[in-house]
Amino acid sequence: MVRIGILTISDRASRGEYEDLSGTAIEAWLKRAVTTEWKPVRRIVPDGIETVRDALLALCDEERVDLVLTTGGTGPAPRDLTPEAMCMVIERELPGFGELMRRVSLESVPTAILSGQMAGTRGHTLIINLPGKPASIDVCLNAVFPAVPYCLDLIGAGRIETDPRLCKTFRPA
Numbered sequence: 001m002v003r004i005g006i007l008t009i010s011d012r013a014s015r016g017e018y019e020d021l022s023g024t025a026i027e028a029w030l031k032r033a034v035t036t037e038w039k040p041v042r043r044i045v046p047d048g049i050e051t052v053r054d055a056l057l058a059l060c061d062e063e064r065v066d067l068v069l070t071t072g073g074t075g076p077a078p079r080d081l082t083p084e085a086m087c088m089v090i091e092r093e094l095p096g097f098g099e100l101m102r103r104v105s106l107e108s109v110p111t112a113i114l115s116g117q118m119a120g121t122r123g124h125t126l127i128i129n130l131p132g133k134p135a136s137i138d139v140c141l142n143a144v145f146p147a148v149p150y151c152l153d154l155i156g157a158g159r160i161e162t163d164p165r166l167c168k169t170f171r172p173a
């Protein structure tokens with residue numbers, strides 16, 4: 001069965017100071033849109049290069065998930081280090097994901113340009129970064145997810161299908 005890692009990166013949510021609404025929004029979006037049987041692997045860590053690197057390595061190399069969606073730590077504040085951790089983990093960057101997510105996010109918030117969200121592959125796992133704001137989750141996933149199933153096919157990850165009313169998966173003929 002396909003397994004999808006959901007990694008929340010937030011100092012305060014990891015300490016329980018607020019509820020992890022963004023990780024929950026990712027899981028809810030996937031529950032609505034992905035029709036293939038799949039299992040979430042939820043993790044939460046504080047911001048930091050090592051914390052994020054180690055969580056990503058564990059999800060990719062030990063849990064062997066097909067896809068990881070992260071939320072948080074993509075901004076320019078000193079403790080926002082998700083992109084730096086990504087650079088230590090991914091073997092190939094896929095710049096189109098970050099480009100498109102920033103473009104659609106700019107339609108609602110000018111500060112979307114502050115996010116260094118990126119995506120890349122490690123072995124048979126695709127990793128995509130989303131911003132920390134709960135409201136950014138649906139905007140970003142609606143934009144990029146139509147390309148995710150084919151990307152998973154190409155890297156030898158599990159096959160997933162989506163509900164075309166919510167997400168029109170595109171697989172070139």
Ligand SMILES: Nc1ncnc2c1ncn2[C@@H]1O[C@H](COP(=O)(O)OP(=O)(O)OP(=O)(O)O)[C@@H](O)[C@H]1O
Pocket residue numbers: 008009010011012013018019020021022023047071072073075077132133134
């Ligand atoms: N996982 C989350 N669940 C709910 N709200 C979140 C989450 N992550 C971020 N937010 C909200 O988005 C805002 C901006 O996100 P950002 O990642 O910049 O937070 P932050 O102020 O650095 O938080 P933290 O100190 O927890 O890492 C936060 O102040 C918070 O209101």
Ligand SMILES: Nc1nc2c(c(=O)[nH]1)N[C@H]1C(S)=C(S)[C@@H](COP(=O)(O)O)O[C@H]1N2
Pocket residue numbers: 071072073074075076080104105106108109111112113114115116130131132133135136137139140
């Ligand atoms: N769609 C969307 N994208 C967004 C935002 C948002 O509210 N909605 N917030 C922006 C802001 S204010 C910041 S600082 C960056 C980085 O956020 P992060 O550090 O929580 O990942 O994401 C940006 N991208």
